[in-house]
Amino acid sequence: MFAQRLAPAIRPRTASQLPALRCVNQSRTLLTKSISSTPALVRNSRNDLKQGSISTLSSGPSRYRQFHVTSLLNEGATDSINQKTMVAFRYYPGETTAVRETLPIPTPKPDEVVIKILAGGVCHSDLGILDPSGSIGEWHNPFTLGHEGAGIITSLGSNVSKTYPNLKEGTYVGVLGPDPCFEPSCNMCSQGKDNLCTTTDEWYGIGRDGAWAEYCAVRAICCIPVPGTPETVPPEVVAVATDAVLTPYHALKTCDKLTAGQTIVVVGAGGLGHNAIQIAKNVLGAGTVVAVDPRETSLVGAKEAGADYGVSPDDLSSLIKEKKLTVDLVVDFVGTQTSFDTALGAVKPAGTIHIVGLMAPFVKLPLMQAVLKDLTVKTSFWGCKTELAEVLDAVAKGKITPQVETKPLEQCLEVLKEFHEGKVKGRIALVP
Numbered sequence: 464m465f466a467q468r469l470a471p472a473i474r475p476r477t478a479s480q481l482p483a484l485r486c487v488n489q490s491r492t493l494l495t496k497s498i499s500s501t502p503a504l505v506r507n508s509r510n511d512l513k514q515g516s517i518s519t520l521s522s523g524p525s526r527y528r529q530f531h532v533t534s535l536l537n538e539g540a541t542d543s544i545n546q547k548t549m550v551a552f553r554y555y556p557g558e559t560t561a562v563r564e565t566l567p568i569p570t571p572k573p574d575e576v577v578i579k580i581l582a583g584g585v586c587h588s589d590l591g592i593l594d595p596s597g598s599i600g601e602w603h604n605p606f607t608l609g610h611e612g613a614g615i616i617t618s619l620g621s622n623v624s625k626t627y628p629n630l631k632e633g634t635y636v637g638v639l640g641p642d643p644c645f646e647p648s649c650n651m652c653s654q655g656k657d658n659l660c661t662t663t664d665e666w667y668g669i670g671r672d673g674a675w676a677e678y679c680a681v682r683a684i685c686c687i688p689v690p691g692t693p694e695t696v697p698p699e700v701v702a703v704a705t706d707a708v709l710t711p712y713h714a715l716k717t718c719d720k721l722t723a724g725q726t727i728v729v730v731g732a733g734g735l736g737h738n739a740i741q742i743a744k745n746v747l748g749a750g751t752v753v754a755v756d757p758r759e760t761s762l763v764g765a766k767e768a769g770a771d772y773g774v775s776p777d778d779l780s781s782l783i784k785e786k787k788l789t790v791d792l793v794v795d796f797v798g799t800q801t802s803f804d805t806a807l808g809a810v811k812p813a814g815t816i817h818i819v820g821l822m823a824p825f826v827k828l829p830l831m832q833a834v835l836k837d838l839t840v841k842t843s844f845w846g847c848k849t850e851l852a853e854v855l856d857a858v859a860k861g862k863i864t865p866q867v868e869t870k871p872l873e874q875c876l877e878v879l880k881e882f883h884e885g886k887v888k889g890r891i892a893l894v895p
């Protein structure tokens with residue numbers, strides 16, 4: 464077996480320990496050691512590579528291209544390697560797009576399972592993660608992107624059957640991206656606010672390996688069984704439900720405590736807004752839902768999703784007057800000064816504005832206008848484990864139908880480019 468060929472000192476232990484190497488092609492297989500002494504498995508078409516030589520790959524991030532070849536594997540090793548490797552699209556510090564790599568398929572730690580990924584959602588936050596200005600954060604180590612994962616469990620860590628008997632090989636799951644600790648000693652997790660767990664700052668696909676790969680190792684506690692099969696609840700729907708549905712669900716249900724009969728204005732009727740309309744109408748029983756978006760196509764979709772009214776931002780105040788609406792809650796899925804001002808003008812005295820969108824780094828709050836309304840301004844982050852189970856149940860029952868398109872995982876870089884160019888209107892999930 465391939466693993467037995469590797470000297471222990473240079474044996475790669477986990478995918479995240481490998482440097483950024485890309486397969487040039489598969490005609491030769493080499494075991495190499497990078498200049499920085501980090502071990503790696505690569506394949507290279509160059510025939511002049513010799514043990515002990517310094518080599519340069521023709522692609523990949525420039526600072527990872529040079530390698531010190533420590534040993535050559537014979538051609539017969541290629542097949543066994545093929546069985547153990549997978550394609551992944553990864554974050555590298557300073558890179559502005561994902562890097563395609565071939566990595567070993569992960570093996571589960573005692574409390575983990577390995578999931579064969581059926582779909583990994585692409586989120587606008589991924590553009591922020593890949594923004595070299597660090598608008599979302601900066602990480603020193605590479606990791607596989609994709610914080611919206613769905614798939615089938617293919618192997619269990621040694622402790623999983625005892626602690627999570629509902630998880631078996633073949634169980635269809637969605638992944639709870641925030642990866643909370645769930646320890647009783649955790650101030651947030653012990654209150655059921657596991658989305659705010661302060662013991663970790665790495666989430667699946669954001670700091671640690673996520674779902675833009677063929678396989679992903681996930682802690683069993685973060686796997687939520689889907690009440691259905693991939694045929695009845697498609698993987699791309701489950702994937703986007705873990706974020707694009709969970710985030711507005713947490714905002715509306717838990718933070719805003721939206722109750723039956725209330726009037727809500729949804730600013731921004733794209734992916735999350737579209738789901739929020741369905742959550743408000745079909746799950747929480749909102750009385751009146753108004754969708755606000757300058758895009759006519761989004762307003763058509765909003766009405767199909769259950770919105771009572773759909774208007775452009777300029778027409779919102781006249782609609783409120785004409786229909787005599789009292790707006791209890793405005794949820795802003797855009798997050799710019801313009802969208803915030805729209806919300807401020809619409810909300811009733813003693814009402815609430817909830818900002819979910821993050822398109823601008825700041826918004827200005829006109830204090831007098833806010834004070835005169837006894838205004839509450841809220842924000843929220845992602846969602847909790849119990850909420851994800853509720854979301855998957857609502858999705859399986861057809862109460863929420865997220866709009867999502869699929870693309871092959873191998874088209875990841877093209878999809879990211881289209882996102883950058885503003886050509887993607889809805890949600891996309893990558894399918895390995």
Ligand SMILES: [Zn+2]
Pocket residue numbers: 586587588589610706
């Ligand atoms: Zn996201």
Ligand SMILES: [Zn+2]
Pocket residue numbers: 643644645646649650651652653657660661662
């Ligand atoms: Zn915690």
